[in-house]
Amino acid sequence: MKFVIQRVLEGSVTVDGETIGSIGKGFMVLIGVGKEDTKETADKMVKKLIGMRIFEDENGKTNLSLADVGGSLLLISQFTLYANCKKGNRPSFIESGDPKAAEELYEYIIESCKAQVPVVERGRFGADMKVSLINDGPFTIVLDSREL
Numbered sequence: 251m252k253f254v255i256q257r258v259l260e261g262s263v264t265v266d267g268e269t270i271g272s273i274g275k276g277f278m279v280l281i282g283v284g285k286e287d288t289k290e291t292a293d294k295m296v297k298k299l300i301g302m303r304i305f306e307d308e309n310g311k312t313n314l315s316l317a318d319v320g321g322s323l324l325l326i327s328q329f330t331l332y333a334n335c336k337k338g339n340r341p342s343f344i345e346s347g348d349p350k351a352a353e354e355l356y357e358y359i360i361e362s363c364k365a366q367v368p369v370v371e372r373g374r375f376g377a378d379m380k381v382s383l384i385n386d387g388p389f390t391i392v393l394d395s396r397e398l
Contacts, residue, residue, distance in 0.1 A: 251291045251355075251395040252282040252331040257304055261324045261383035263373045271371030276321035277302075278383045281359060282331025283352035284345055284395075291395045292355050296362045298398060304389055312389075316367060323363055326373035326381060327356045349376065 255277050262272035279299065305314035305321070316323070329352065333341035346352070353375045364370045373379050 251284060251287045251295050253295055253299060253393040254280040254282075254328075254331065255299065255302065255304075255391045255393065256383060257386045257389035258324075259384040259386045261381070263324065263326055263371075263382075264380045265374050265377045270374060271324055271326075273322035273324045273369060273371050275319060275386075276316060276323055276369070278324045278326070278381070280326050280328040280331060281356060282328055283347035283355050284332055285347045285351075287347055287352075287355055287395065289355070289358055292359050292362065294398055295393060295395055296359060296366075298393055300363070300366050302391070304391065321367075322369035322371065323367050324371045324373075324383075325356075325360055325363065326379065327352070327375045 258276060258278045260274050261278035262269050264270065301315060303315050304312045305319045307313040329343060329346040332343055332346040334345055335341050347355070356375050360370060360372055
């Protein structure tokens with residue numbers, strides 16, 4: 251499983267010209283599900299995400315968590331995080347999770363986050379989404395479950 255976490259001042263996602271999710275200060279997270287991922291993998295990733303201390307404290311140190319700053323989450327599925335570009339110029343996505351299983355894990359992640367964070371917005375699985383954000387910093391972290 252891969253999460254691309256961006257600390258944002260604001261973020262939104264639209265489908266067919268309609269905004270379906272938007273947040274102010276918080277994390278915009280792109281979520282890629284691999285074919286080996288499970289609920290246990292998701293639990294580990296959500297725990298790490300929620301605990302990330304990447305907001306600045308009064309001394310300018312990245313020491314505050316999402317809860318400390320009253321931040322929100324915008325969670326967006328993105329199977330292309332599993333693009334394999336080793337051969338040729340056209341990416342292969344064979345390492346991405348099966349769409350049905352990936353959608354179930356994406357929904358599971360959303361529900362897990364909602365149990366811990368007051369404001370959780372989302373994209374639409376499998377949709378052609380337009381994502382806008384103001385990255386604060388910029389500050390972007392990539393979490394890969396194989397490295398945790």
